[in-house]
Amino acid sequence: xxxxxPDFESLLLLTLVAELGSLxxxxxxxxxxxxxxxxxxxxxxxxxxxxxxxxxxxxSVLTTEGKAVCQWSERVLAEMESLMAGVAALRADRDxxxxxxxxxxxxxxxxxxxxxxxRQRSPDVRVSLKVTNSEQAAAMAGRGEIGMGFIEAPAVPPxxxxxxxxxxxxxxVVAPNHxxxxxxxxxxxxxxxxxxxxxxxxxxxxxxxxxxxxxxIDVEPARPLMVLDANAAIRAAVVAGVGPxxxxxxxxxxxxxxxxxxxxxxxxxxxxxxxxxxxxxGRRLTGSAxxxxxxxxxxxxxxxTSVRES
Amino acid sequence: xxxxxPDFESLLLLTLVAELGSLxxxxxxxxxxxxxxxxxxxxxxxxxxxxxxxxxxxxSVLTTEGKAVCQWSERVLAEMESLMAGVAALRADRDxxxxxxxxxxxxxxxxxxxxxxxRQRSPDVRVSLKVTNSEQAAAMAGRGEIGMGFIEAPAVPPxxxxxxxxxxxxxxVVAPNHxxxxxxxxxxxxxxxxxxxxxxxxxxxxxxxxxxxxxxIDVEPARPLMVLDANAAIRAAVVAGVGPxxxxxxxxxxxxxxxxxxxxxxxxxxxxxxxxxxxxxGRRLTGSAxxxxxxxxxxxxxxxTSVRES
DNA sequence: CCCACCCATAACTGCAGGTTATTACCTCAT
DNA sequence: ATGAGGTAATAACCTGCAGTTATGGGTGGG
Numbered sequence: 289x290x291x292x293x294p295d296f297e298s299l300l301l302l303t304l305v306a307e308l309g310s311l312x313x314x315x316x317x318x319x320x321x322x323x324x325x326x327x328x329x330x331x332x333x334x335x336x337x338x339x340x341x342x343x344x345x346x347x348s349v350l351t352t353e354g355k356a357v358c359q360w361s362e363r364v365l366a367e368m369e370s371l372m373a374g375v376a377a378l379r380a381d382r383d384x385x386x387x388x389x390x391x392x393x394x395x396x397x398x399x400x401x402x403x404x405x406x407r408q409r410s411p412d413v414r415v416s417l418k419v420t421n422s423e424q425a426a427a428m429a430g431r432g433e434i435g436m437g438f439i440e441a442p443a444v445p446p447x448x449x450x451x452x453x454x455x456x457x458x459x460x461v462v463a464p465n466h467x468x469x470x471x472x473x474x475x476x477x478x479x480x481x482x483x484x485x486x487x488x489x490x491x492x493x494x495x496x497x498x499x500x501x502x503x504x505i506d507v508e509p510a511r512p513l514m515v516l517d518a519n520a521a522i523r524a525a526v527v528a529g530v531g532p533x534x535x536x537x538x539x540x541x542x543x544x545x546x547x548x549x550x551x552x553x554x555x556x557x558x559x560x561x562x563x564x565x566x567x568x569x570g571r572r573l574t575g576s577a578x579x580x581x582x583x584x585x586x587x588x589x590x591x592x593t594s595v596r597e598s
Numbered sequence: 599x600x601x602x603x604p605d606f607e608s609l610l611l612l613t614l615v616a617e618l619g620s621l622x623x624x625x626x627x628x629x630x631x632x633x634x635x636x637x638x639x640x641x642x643x644x645x646x647x648x649x650x651x652x653x654x655x656x657x658s659v660l661t662t663e664g665k666a667v668c669q670w671s672e673r674v675l676a677e678m679e680s681l682m683a684g685v686a687a688l689r690a691d692r693d694x695x696x697x698x699x700x701x702x703x704x705x706x707x708x709x710x711x712x713x714x715x716x717r718q719r720s721p722d723v724r725v726s727l728k729v730t731n732s733e734q735a736a737a738m739a740g741r742g743e744i745g746m747g748f749i750e751a752p753a754v755p756p757x758x759x760x761x762x763x764x765x766x767x768x769x770x771v772v773a774p775n776h777x778x779x780x781x782x783x784x785x786x787x788x789x790x791x792x793x794x795x796x797x798x799x800x801x802x803x804x805x806x807x808x809x810x811x812x813x814x815i816d817v818e819p820a821r822p823l824m825v826l827d828a829n830a831a832i833r834a835a836v837v838a839g840v841g842p843x844x845x846x847x848x849x850x851x852x853x854x855x856x857x858x859x860x861x862x863x864x865x866x867x868x869x870x871x872x873x874x875x876x877x878x879x880g881r882r883l884t885g886s887a888x889x890x891x892x893x894x895x896x897x898x899x900x901x902x903t904s905v906r907e908s
Numbered sequence: 909c910c911c912a913c914c915c916a917t918a919a920c921t922g923c924a925g926g927t928t929a930t931t932a933c934c935t936c937a938t
Numbered sequence: 939a940t941g942a943g944g945t946a947a948t949a950a951c952c953t954g955c956a957g958t959t960a961t962g963g964g965t966g967g968g
Contacts, residue, residue, distance in 0.1 A: 405856030
């Protein structure tokens, strides 16, 4: 019923037609011939079973449906661009100008975009990205192996300069059929500590933050229900009903929004935390590192001024 | 240098391998044979020039790079799913249970997700979506042609029941090379009114809100610099340096974040506005309309409690 | 030790997506 | 009117990628 999803080239073609107002020009921009573009677009319309563009003899213009699909396509393409920027940065060679290490959560949600923005304004700088956990990233920054690290640890390790680039919050999440989903009262920290949870491996910022919170209570913490080394895997396990987990709200935004996961309030403990850029203390930031830092912090400033923008 | 972007199926395959831990099982889930999956993945790795999975004889596990790419892929796939949900809803037949109309801004950024969530929990309801502007959507709701409308007008028209489902803010944006980008002082409303702007067509919520603000000042408003009927087109024009525009911050989030556009502060006028669901007054909401409304407002509640989550 | 499961390779096939060449159409200017 | 210059669609052909089945090489558990 849903049909097969369209391919990225077709979506790009649609956006180009919207921008340029002509199939032929869009084809040229994509480096293909006009008939190829014509066929592609016809194919796309057939697959979606929607009339997307009105072909006039004086150019083509998107239909109302076409405009909507075009906007949605742009979002898909933007994510794809982020992915490609991230992939390019993962391909670390030794001849790159700026080497960056990052915790998983930050790498997943922010770094491709930042790196993409950096490449966009200085296309010739080569940035490489190493994805680890907060502990490792901080250690690499401390040893000077990298130009900049991005961490989500509760405290910035000594010997590092730092600057806050964002904030997030940990949430306790369960599947909708979990007993906690029907609670009216918040969970007490002691109860949370006694409950086996699905957690990340030691060293990850998420786990460190959680343990720091729970050790404040004089309750023997329960053994983990399951240890997984990727936020996505934990998220999938919670959705599948394996048990509760504590995750960054960033990583479960979608699931909370559409009801696949529910947030369980926790009484009295502060689950906010800050995201930091760190670099070796006293080191003069190179041009590109400086630029990346300013991109990361500009984003933060922009967010601070906008009220519930998305 | 960047290489061609990977195709959708390969990204899905990667996420399935991550989830299931085996190429063969992932292949089965996708409805293809195991060798096909093997070849696809090898192809993907060759194109990205990254080792994504460690093949052991007792299953396959993602490498560190693979995990990162997998996470980014999930974001691409999520946007693609939204697109497909929206496309399915655009394909209006006359035998659908719930007909929805929406302004462009809301349709672009929220409705596919909401409709997707609705379909996910009640897969058999058929939802159709008509994308217009706020004025039209409100009128259709008033005439009872649709079960629910989503509008961004400054005021809810009389004769409609409504509920707030979100909020956003209008911003004045310019390209980085525009004179206003270097201003230190905010723009005065009178100056904004005198300046030719790139605007949407009359009837759009964005334009109505803008005009309502500017008519408060006793200055003859300048004629529009350009009238375009899509937010994306306006955005592209501003980026290209055609001139300033006033847009919803939602639609220029990316561009503000990576510096392609700059926000120009405006002195003294309130540019916030509310996003509303509307339906014919007194009409009892049907089950699916009720459900959609609760999805839309739940999202809002979740946002209200989360602090700078994204 | 063998079975069960993992994955890769080989040889073959089909079709999607590209090309060039050509046609049809509309609009505008002469 | 009429030709020029733009638009898009169609036809015929070619290539190669993605799928298939068949097979073989690993490795770990009963």
